[in-house]
Amino acid sequence: MTSLSVEMLAADAVEPITSAGNAQLGIAVLAGIAVIVLLITKLKMHAFLALTIGTVALGSFAGANPAKTITSFTTGLGSTVASVGVLIALGAILGKLLADSGGADQIVDTILAKASGRAMPWAMVLIASIIGLPLFFEVGIVLMIPVVLLVAKRGNYSLMRIGIPALAGLSVMHGLIPPHPGPLVAIDALGANLGVTLALGVLVAIPTVIIAGPVFSRYAARWVDIEAPEKMIPQRPSEELDRRPSFGATLATILLPVVLMLVKALVDIVVDDPENHVQRVTDVIGSPLIALLAAVLVGMFTLGRAAGFTKGRLAGTVEKSLAPIAGILLIVGAGGGFKQTLIDAGVGQMILDFSENWSIPALLLGWLIAVAIRLATGSATVATISAAGLVAPLAADMSTSHAALLVLAVGAGSLFFSHVNDAGFWLVKEYFGMDVPQTIKTWSVMETIISVVSLAFILLLSLVL
DSSP: OOTTOHHHHHHHTSSOSOOOOHHHHHHHHHHHHHHHHHHHHTSOOOHHHHHHHHHHHHHHHTTOOHHHHHHHHHHHHHHHIIIIIHHHHHHHHHHHHHHHTTHHHHHHHHHHHHOOGGGHHHHHHHHHHHHHTTSOHHHHHHHHHHHHHHHHHHTTOOHHHHHHHHHHHHHHHHHHSTTSHHHHHHHHHHTOOHHHHHHHHHHHHHHHHHIIIIIHHHHHHHHOOOOOOGGGOOOOGGGGOSOOOOHHHHHHHHHHHHHHHHHHHHHHHHTOOTTOHHHHHHHHHTSHHHHHHHHHHHHIIIIIGGGTOOHHHHHHHHHHHHGGGHHHHHHHHHHHHHHHHHHHHTHHHHHHHHHHHHTOOHHHHHHHHHHHHHHHHOOHHHHHHHHHHHHGGGGTTOOHHHHHHHHHHHHHHTTSOOOTTOHHHHHHHHHHTOOHHHHIIIIIHHHHHHHHHHHHHHHHHHHHO
16 A cells, blocks of 8 residues: 555655754654643543644744645645545454454354463464454454453463463554554555565564563563452353354454455565556455455455344444544544654654664664654554654665565554553553553563564564565
């Protein structure tokens, strides 16, 4: 997905919206980000409003024409929602079908029936990674928590031994693997190839999720030894259903868009001829829009109809899936507007100028910027979008594989040390019945491990590719 390639962005911003020097621009960026951070953390303002106000502040501090700042923001917002919004919506529909039909429960029960004892943490990380592919992180947590609590209680396991692998699987998918919003926007901003990014993301995700999940859970269980809180075990969706989809059909539906996108990437590498009929076909069916749309249409039969849904209930499921993502779409769109304002102000070129003297590798720079914004705002999505906008010029001369690795580096940085300004922190704390220090020793440390370990594997891949 490269409709907003770096070249196109540069073409849209031939004349910067401000004539400010690098020093003033640098101060303007820090001030703009500081405004966003203060509004989100101190005033508890919604990230959409904070990003919008922060963009205006950035333009003002940079001495830009207010009208041009607003134009840059609205252009970036519109193009981001146009390119990513439909994909987020399709992902939400697929996730809702998966949850309501009992397909997610079917995967969980099937894998748990095969696992026991020492294999259970590995089963949990596998379940979470599969379920986390098409689902937003928050939806995945809500879906997985009942399973985690039930398994911990019935099997008499430490809650951390079971919970940490599940959280690691969901978090890694959220930060590194499209079609999650953060990676999709970063791919768009950096002009990276989606298929290559997906393939390399999976390559990085596997060892990362093993280290941050089953391996780290051993230590987390020693540090925080707690039992599953009874009051937090809710009813599972499939308990209300007469029947539910089969394991094979559910798994095939979830993996369909991933397979289609990977086939496209493989054919692009092997054939490498835009006029070739096979490549033209795979370019269409492997595009994110068609791949996710195909999965949704297939899911209506393999998930919805298999669970006995009527046409009316299917329509209702689709409708209910779209309402919760309104906030996500607005945040992603506003982040795109902030990113475009950064680019049009010439901040990307400023980063490019500075980085030549810093001798910091582009991958590490992208990671560090994302870490700083993540720590400040608490939002992985905001961190990914903002950092991708700042380092976009660095990707202009990169190879396909290195542009994809830069996307992953930014995504990895966006997961660093979740703390009290992150909604996910409080979600995990409340569901697991922990206090703040316990949540930091488990969840926050796990997020940091994911961020650092994935960066290490990304840097290793950059030496090989």
